[in-house]
Amino acid sequence: MATIFYARVSTVDQNLEHQQAQAESAGFKIDRVVADHGVSGVSTRFADRPNGKRLFDILREGDTLLVRWVDRLGRNYSDVRDTIQEFMRRGVVVRTVINNLTFDGATKDPMQQAVRDALIGFLAAAAQSTAEAIKEAQRGGIALAKANESELKYKGRKPSYSRAQFDNTVALLAQSASISAVAAATGLSRQAIYRIRDERAAAEASLINWGM
Known part of the structure; x- marks a missing residue:
């Protein structure tokens, strides 16, 4: 096996x-x-x-x-x-x-099967809702970047997180993970995680501005 x-x-x-x-x-x-x-x-x-x-x-x-x-x-x-x-x-x-x-x-026990299948359904739904949350964050960042297009010659400070770290942070936060758990999983500072959580569109726009 x-x-x-x-x-x-x-x-x-x-x-x-x-x-x-x-x-x-x-x-x-x-x-x-x-x-x-x-x-x-x-x-x-x-x-x-x-x-x-x-x-x-x-x-x-x-x-x-x-x-x-x-x-x-x-x-x-x-x-x-x-x-x-x-x-x-x-x-x-x-x-x-x-x-x-x-x-x-x-398992052949119908109650255990029902609990197992319900959990599978819940996790599958969470996977899709997380993807939708990431997509919404991307749309918000793109909209913000376009709104500020005339000022994009100044990109601001380069993000301290990569695209993958951003997406993983959004996904974990959508699963109600704690800040400490997100930091451990992504390697990001708590400050970066709070920014992504509280200013998601701006955080996404920063990635876009830097071509990330």
């Missing part, structure tokens, strides 16, 4: 090695790493990704599919829910690094 770690890296400044190191530091023993690069979790279904599709052939009954969080499987409610359910149907256990959640199809 193998544990395969799947990572989806949607932008150039997201780091596959960081995701893997986070899993290993949490105590997971990884037998193989499979990743999709430059793939959107919103517009591309899991089964349509080159390596997402391969996992349906690679994983066998009794194997474990490990992901950092369910949003690595996708950011579309139906796609995430159906993907987890399909792997469980095949006897594959799905686990997350964050919160150490485990989903499998072993």
Whole structure:
């Protein structure tokens, strides 16, 4: 029985090695790493990704599919829910690094099944709502940047956060993560996190101004 770690890296400044190191530091023993690069979790279904599709052939009954969080499987409610359910149907256990959640199809108890499926549905919905929150922040930043277009010759101070750190911060805050938890996950200062939380459009506009 193998544990395969799947990572989806949607932008150039997201780091596959960081995701893997986070899993290993949490105590997971990884037998193989499979990743999709430059793939959107919103517009591309899991089964349509080159390596997402391969996992349906690679994983066998009794194997474990490990992901950092369910949003690595996708950011579309139906796609995430159906993907987890399909792997469980095949006897594959799905686990997350964050919160150490485990989903499998072993239980036959209807109450346990109902609780498990409800949690899968909730997390799938959270993945989509987080993506929508990020998109809304981007729209707000673009609008602010356009409104100040005549003044863009002065870019202001370069942001202390990357695009990936910004997106991850928005995602974690949408999941009601604490400031300390966000800082630990992203490596950002509390001041930077507060700015992203309280002045999201301005923080996004700063990234746009610097071409990030």
